[in-house]
Amino acid sequence: MPHYIALIHKDTDSCYGVSFPDIPGVITGGDTIDEAMQQAAEVLQFAAEDWTNPDGSTGFKPPSTIDELRKDPEFLEDAKDAVVALVEFPAPAHAAE
Numbered sequence: 152m153p154h155y156i157a158l159i160h161k162d163t164d165s166c167y168g169v170s171f172p173d174i175p176g177v178i179t180g181g182d183t184i185d186e187a188m189q190q191a192a193e194v195l196q197f198a199a200e201d202w203t204n205p206d207g208s209t210g211f212k213p214p215s216t217i218d219e220l221r222k223d224p225e226f227l228e229d230a231k232d233a234v235v236a237l238v239e240f241p242a243p244a245h246a247a248e
Contacts, residue, residue, distance in 0.1 A: 154237040155214045157191050158230055159184065171238075172226050173215050174198065184234075191238045199240070211240070 160168045166180045167187035179194040181187030195211075203209055217235070220226040
């Protein structure tokens with residue numbers, strides 16, 4: 152199963168925020184890192200249900216590798232103060248329980 156790279160940020164006095172470099176605009180969060188990771192798997196599932204790419208095609212593009220993302224200056228800037236994690240997609244059935 153593919154894994155999408157997620158960036159997890161935490162500012163003082165805020166929850167953990169999760170974003171996906173390969174899927175712009177899909178974000179989520181949680182009060183703990185575990186909750187944020189669970190929410191990350193769920194938001195991917197939800198977003199995929201009616202995702203449309205700029206070219207009109209549907210479905211997520213295949214995930215980028217970390218090596219591909221490291222060539223992107225925007226990713227490098229976004230990842231500076233983030234924890235980089237992998238989120239399995241589609242999420243295993245037990246993750247939705």
